[in-house]
Amino acid sequence: MELELRFFNVDPSQILGIAKGLRYLHDHQPPVYHGDVKGFNVLISDEGQPLLTGFSLSFLVNSAFDLPVEVPSGGTLPWMAPERFGIDSDASGVTPEADVWAFGMTALELFTRRTPFHGLNHVRVISRIMKGLLPDLPEAESTYSRLTEKWWQICSLCWKYDPSQRPTMLQIVEMIVDAESHTKGDTESRMEESLTENRATLPSHSRSSLSIRSLFRRK
Known part of the structure; x- marks a missing residue:
């Protein structure tokens, strides 16, 4: 079932708040990785501050493939990094790099008010991700011109296919602050x-x- 979000007036400062929350978790000792970052797992406090919820801990086997694919049950496919499908790497679990990928998808989701890869079923979503096909740049009208070039660059960096090439959440926070100041x-x-x-x-x-x-x- 395709869900369309109804965030009609997304404040980029709230997306920055999500990034700061993830940075705090990743920098915590011991580190904490979320595992299921998406819009529906972000609550907004009475003060307007974003609060992360819905942490992922368990795993299941997806029977929709010819070969079993191990994916976290708490994860949600359109937001999931390719290495979490357990096909190309050993990093099929919850990692900071996977959180970074999901954060980029969440930022896109909040700007467009639609799930990533809107209109595609799970099989097609996985096929696109494994082929390295990223979401298309939305029309300016669909984001009320809030998804600027700098924001799109941030999202694109989060979607680097090689996890080691993705920025850390600390770097993302710094890039967002710079983007918003401009x-x-x-x-x-x-x-x-x-x-x-x-x-x-x-x-x-x-x-x-x-x-x-x-x-x-x-x-």
Whole structure:
């Protein structure tokens, strides 16, 4: 059953909060790996802070293949890293690198409000992942232009087929902070340009007494 998420106004700072939560778990001694990172395993507190839940611990055998494939029962296929299928490597369990892959899928999920590989059944999802075929870049309209180029680069780094090539959660947090600082700067620059253009259209005798708030109230 295909589920469509209804996060109509995703705040990128909440995705940063998820990344910080995973970084804390991975840096904990002993380390803790989540194993089933996805939107439905993120709760939002009354203060607007994301809280991780739904940790994966057990395993099962998927009988849908000609050969048995060991996958974590708590994991969810569209978010799972290729090595978790137990085909190419010994790293079929829960690892920090697998959490990183799932985080990238979760970020995409929250931006698009759809599950990764939306519209594909599990067999096709596994086939795409094992062939190294990643999700397509969504149209800007589908993410309300919030999935910027920098955010897409972060997601793409999370989906490196070789687990050793993926960034750590600490590096991801740093990249998100950098991406959001650029986004904030670009937004403030566009607002300033808009205000400057509005001032240029006003009669000269009224410019000195016009407040920023009144600009937004003009009809």
